Amino acid sequence: xxxxxxxxxxxxxxxxxxxxxxxxxxxxxxxxxxxxxxxxxxxxxxxxxxxxxxxxxxxxxxxxxxxxxxxxxxxxxxxxxxxxxxxxxxxxxxxxxxxxxxxxxxxxxxxxxxxxxxxxxxxxxxxxxxxxxxxxxxxxxxxxxxxxxxxxxxxx
Numbered sequence: 160x161x162x163x164x165x166x167x168x169x170x171x172x173x174x175x176x177x178x179x180x181x182x183x184x185x186x187x188x189x190x191x192x193x194x195x196x197x198x199x200x201x202x203x204x205x206x207x208x209x210x211x212x213x214x215x216x217x218x219x220x221x222x223x224x225x226x227x228x229x230x231x232x233x234x235x236x237x238x239x240x241x242x243x244x245x246x247x248x249x250x251x252x253x254x255x256x257x258x259x260x261x262x263x264x265x266x267x268x269x270x271x272x273x274x275x276x277x278x279x280x281x282x283x284x285x286x287x288x289x290x291x292x293x294x295x296x297x298x299x300x301x302x303x304x305x306x307x308x309x310x311x312x313x314x315x
Contacts, residue, residue: 252311256294257287267311269304288314 160168250266256278264275274297281297288294291305300308 253313254311255315256312257282257315267308269307274299290314 250263252266254263254266261272261275261279264270264278265272270278277297277299278294282288285293285296291309294300294308294312295302295305
């Protein structure tokens with residue numbers, strides 16, 4: 160038995176001894192056998208218990224349907240008051256680089272709004288792009304970025 164196992168064994172024996180002392184010595188510490196629990200706790204409910212009879216059934220169903228109708232009205236007015244979401248244009252890749260709009264260019268990997276504006280400016284200034292080397296003339300587009308963009312681009 161090495162030192163670590165020996166110390167673990169000593170700790171286990173000490174804890175066992177403490178458990179026996181607490182359990183059997185009369186110090187007034189309650190043990191599991193003598194511990195008494197008070198009255199069961201009362202659970203608060205949101206509504207008092209109601210006992211319905213057969214004669215109350217039509218009134219209860221009318222009340223439930225009225226509440227359901229009010230809930231429908233409140234949810235329908237709530238839906239109308241929400242702002243309508245603007246749907247983004249769905250861009251299908253690959254895109255034609257020489258006719259692409261700003262939104263379509265932003266759909267390309269690695270291209271944000273500023274880079275898309277630069278692409279459009281270079282396209283207007285020097286004419287349509289013919290290949291990847293023309294695309295690299297745009298400031299901010301190097302060899303690696305052009306390679307990632309080429310997966311979603313068609314040259315006309």
